[in-house]
Every structure is written in structure tokens, then in C-alpha cells.
Amino acid sequence: MPDKYIIFSGRPNAGKSTTIRALTGVKVPVGKKPGTTTKLNKYQIATGLYLVDMPGYGRKIGAGKNWEDTTKNKILDFIQEEADNIVAAIHVFNINTFIEVEQRLAKKGFISVDVEMIQYIAENLGEYPFIAANKIDKGKEQDVLRNVGAFLESLTDGDPDAAVDYLYAISAKNKIGTGAMKNKLVQRLIKKGFTNPFERVNR
Numbered sequence: 001m002p003d004k005y006i007i008f009s010g011r012p013n014a015g016k017s018t019t020i021r022a023l024t025g026v027k028v029p030v031g032k033k034p035g036t037t038t039k040l041n042k043y044q045i046a047t048g049l050y051l052v053d054m055p056g057y058g059r060k061i062g063a064g065k066n067w068e069d070t071t072k073n074k075i076l077d078f079i080q081e082e083a084d085n086i087v088a089a090i091h092v093f094n095i096n097t098f099i100e101v102e103q104r105l106a107k108k109g110f111i112s113v114d115v116e117m118i119q120y121i122a123e124n125l126g127e128y129p130f131i132a133a134n135k136i137d138k139g140k141e142q143d144v145l146r147n148v149g150a151f152l153e154s155l156t157d158g159d160p161d162a163a164v165d166y167l168y169a170i171s172a173k174n175k176i177g178t179g180a181m182k183n184k185l186v187q188r189l190i191k192k193g194f195t196n197p198f199e200r201v202n203r
Contacts, residue, residue: 001048002084002085003048003049003050003085004048004049004050004085004086004087004192004194005042005049005050005051005052005082005085005086005087006024006045006049006050006051006052006086006087006088006089006090006185006189007051007052007054007078007079007086007088007089007090008020008051008052008053008054008089008090008091008092009054009057009075009089009090009091009092009117009121009129010054010056010057010091010092010093010114010132011056011057011093011094011113011114012056013056013094014056014092014093014094014134015092015094015134015135015172015173016053016054016056016092017029017030017053018030018172018173019090019092019132019134019170019172019178020051020053021172022170022172022175022178022182023090023132023172023178023181023182023185023198024045024051024182024185024198025198026043026045026051028041028043028053039055039074040052040053040054040055040074040075040078041053045197045198046194046195046197049087049189049194049197052078054075054078055071055074055075056071057071057072057075057113057117076120079120079121079124079125080124083124083125086125087188087189087192087194088129088130088185088188088189088192089121089125089129089130090129090130090131090132090185091114091117091118091121091129091130091131091132092132092134092172093114093131093132093133093134094134094135094138095133095134095135095136095139095144095147095148095151095169096135096136096138096139096143096144096147097147098112098114098147098150098151099146099147099150102115102150102154111154112151112154114151115151115154115155118131118155119155127166128162128163128166129166130166130168130181130184130185130188131163131166131167131168132168132170132172132181133147133148133151133167133168133169133170134170134171134172135171135172135173136169136170136171136176136177137171137173137174137176138171144169148167148169151167152164152167168180168181168184182198186198
């Protein structure tokens with residue numbers, strides 16, 4: 001039986017490593033600078049089940065274009081090649097900057113890197129990943145809600161109801177909203193035939 005995977009993706013400085021710790025208890029490295037994760041790191045959390053911490057997807061300060069392209073290809077290839085073995089996917093992004101970044105990209109004819117990645121995961125897995133709209137503690141509530149609304153509109157081409165149940169507004173650092181997201185993740189794993197693997201991790 002092939003190994004199964006829980007994958008975490010996100011841009012540098014999205015708070016991916018902190019989110020992994022908050023949701024799973026797996027002690028992945030957390031750095032003071034963006035881009036701590038520089039390769040696909042696998043952590044065995046149960047027999048035949050691995051957590052995959054993917055490197056930051058997109059621009060990274062101090063990294064060349066060749067590094068960015070190579071990293072991107074590794075991530076996309078893994079998702080495509082292991083699609084049948086991925087039992088859960090979680091994409092983490094900074095919700096506070098979505099509108100600002102999207103508008104800047106739109107002027108250049110590009111779409112959001114986060115939207116692009118989530119759509120790619122959905123195309124390969126047949127459903128949206130769990131979406132961690134992180135760092136809600138860094139913005140005012142009304143601004144967070146505006147960014148969430150704009151994000152869902154962009155992701156779904158104007159049909160936000162199609163993805164709203166997959167999105168969780170959280171602060172991984174302060175563990176706000178992470179409980180509900182963790183419960184959904186555990187329920188997904190149970191449906192896939194795994195008991196809660198994080199109980200063993202947190203002992």
C-alpha cells in the first residue's frame with residue numbers, strides 16, 4: 001500500500017510552519033525570517049502517513065529566479081504525481097494583504113499566487129484544499145472580512161459559496177480559529193481510514 005500524505009503549502013511569510021504546529025503539533029522549524037522551509041520535508045506521523053511541509057511557493061527574498069522555478073516545479077510535480085495518495089491538503093496565506101497584492105498583480109496581467117496554487121490543488125485532487133486565511137490578528141475585523149470576500153470571489157470566479165466551507169480565518173500564532181480547522185482535518189483523516197494521528201504526536 002502506497003504512503004499517504006497531508007500536504008501544507010503557502011507563500012513565504014504566510015505563517016505555514018506556525019500553522020502546522022498549531023494544527024498538528026508537529027515541531028517543524030519556525031524561523032524569524034520568511035522562507036525557513038527550503039525543500040519538501042516529510043514527517044511520519046502514523047504508519048503509512050506523512051506530513052509534507054512544502055517550501056514557500058512564489059517570490060522569496062534573496063532567492064534567484066532559477067531557485068524559484070525549480071522549487072515551484074518540485075511542488076507542482078509532487079502534487080500531480082501523488083494526487084491519489086494525498087488525503088488532505090492545507091494552503092496557508094496571509095489574508096490581510098490579499099486585495100493589495102491582487103490589485104498589484106492584476107495591473108501586470110497576473111492572478112494571485114495563492115489563488116493559482118489552490119486552483120491547481122483542486123484540479124488535481126478533485127476538491128478544494130482546506131484554506132487557512134492566516135494572521136487575522138494583524139488586521140481590523142472589517143478589513144479581514146473584505147479580504148476574505150475578495151479572495152473567495154477571485155478563487156471561484158464569482159461563486160464564493162463553492163469554497164466558503166473550506167476556508168478558515170485563523171491566527172496560527174495566537175491559536176485563534178485553529179480548533180475548528182483541526183477538528184475538520186481530523187474528521188477528514190478518520191474518513192480516509194486513519195485514527196487521529198496527532199494524538200500520538202502531542203504525547
